[in-house]
Amino acid sequence: MEQKIRVRFAPSPTGPLHMGGVRTALFNYLFAKKNNGDFLLRIEDTDQHRYVPGAEEYIIESLKWCGLSPDEGVGIGGPYGPYRQSERKQLYFKYAEQLIKSGNAYYAFDTPEELTQLRTKAESEKKNFSYDTHTRKELKNSLTLSEKTVNEKIKNGEPWIIRFKMPENETVTEDDLIRGTVKFNTAQLDDKVLYKADGMPTYHLANVVDDHLMKITHVIRGEEWLSSMPLHILLYRALGWEENKPRFAHLPLILKPVGKGKLSKRDGDKMGFPVFPIEWNNPETKENFRGYREDGYYPEAFINMLSLLGWNAGDDQELFSLKELIEKFSLEHVGKSGARFNPEKAKWFNHQYLQKRDEKELTENLHEQLNQKNIPSGNLDRLARIVSLIKDRCTFASELWDNAFYFFEAPKEYEAKAVKKRWKKDTPYKIREITDFLRGVENWNAESMKEVFSNFITEKEWSFGQIMVPLRLSLVGSSQGVDMFLILELLGKEETIKRLETAVEKIGKQQI
């Protein structure tokens, strides 16, 4: 029987989840669902200093908003818990100890200060210090010290850590599911810390132990982890788990829209787009970061946009529901190179999704906006009609009002530029004539009005161009809006005439 596919999203609660993290979660989710597997959420909180209160809740809420619900993990539970590494603390030491016994790791007593000093010194000589196969022979550790000394030090309560003993000269080869064969030589690698002086494992140890214990079959993570893949491979081997170690897939990074480097949390403020799924208020620094949710994006649009950052279906399709993404997702179609994020396209996606939205919902959105402004929304059928007319002009539901205001409010002022250009000396006369004409119109609906109005204009030998803009200006206040006759119809005779009269009076004054 085939092994059940199990993947995990394993963020660290050091702050809000950034859209790159969401994409990693998404790809993991898609891969799991595509293969009828499990998607787990594990919180990697092995660094006590970097823990940020609220970050974990933020992560859970973000995934929820995106519709990426884990099958197992923090907040859900499951047979392989706990899923918070801090709660698994006591579990890791025995594996570290096992590595020492098998000769794959060792105790080290060098203090952080000593190591910093070595690094600074190396730097001043334009070299690089690394704790590796060469330097470990001259440092304070259980490889250089006698067993007796080591035991004494530990007994005396001296701080110690455990490091991985990197093989001296070996080529580690691994077949990355996205990148193909990747090779490393251990001579270039350093002896990474596996177990810290505070009694916590480092990411490296914890993630290997947990992935094994939780029966993870595929590790899908960002490219920033590619360099530590050989360490992890070697750890699986040293722990005797090589047979069923997971496969690896390293995702390309998401890059800044302009400039160099990967997308960072500051880019959003600088360029006016969110980099976080939902708003984040840092409890410590009081900093505030906007989110896609609060900016009015639909989660479906956000997810769709993210899915295409580094992945494609192999054809020209660009709009996918989550269900379709699950059907079509494949790691083979994940690209290797970094993807530059394009905020304009993100908006385009939202526009697409807004058009597909149920009009009832959009009508309700506009209804709420009117309520908030204490503006009577009037007849609900009329409201629905308005929404159907203006929705294609909206990228966000919040723009409903911006495109519908003139149906509810008479203009308070008139766009100066358009007035200057189109409001001629004889315009007030013409508008008055039109007003009188409209008073006599009986069939107050757009279609028939268009006809009779056209006849009227033709009879008068006026040009449409000279009439339509001033008319629009009078009713809307600017040269925007839906079809003129639809505006007339929806405004109703009384309101239309009132606005025309007001305009003739006010624009005359405005011009002086």
Next chain:
RNA sequence: GGCCCGUUCGUCUAAGGGUUUAGGACGCAAGAUUUUCAUUCUUGUAAUAGGGGUUCGAAUCCCCUACGGGCUACCA
């Protein structure tokens, strides 16, 4: 600096050695429609980083160079 990864229109990407005058989408531009604005539609714009190989044939395979990115903590 060292190690690793990458490089097709401005951006996201397709083309899995011959189906390619390199396709789609966003953006941008023009035109049409709406006598406005927006939408929509049509058309256009624009790319295989450079140099060597391999091959009858290379965007595709190999090498070098350049450029970009990641990692290089008792962070994840």
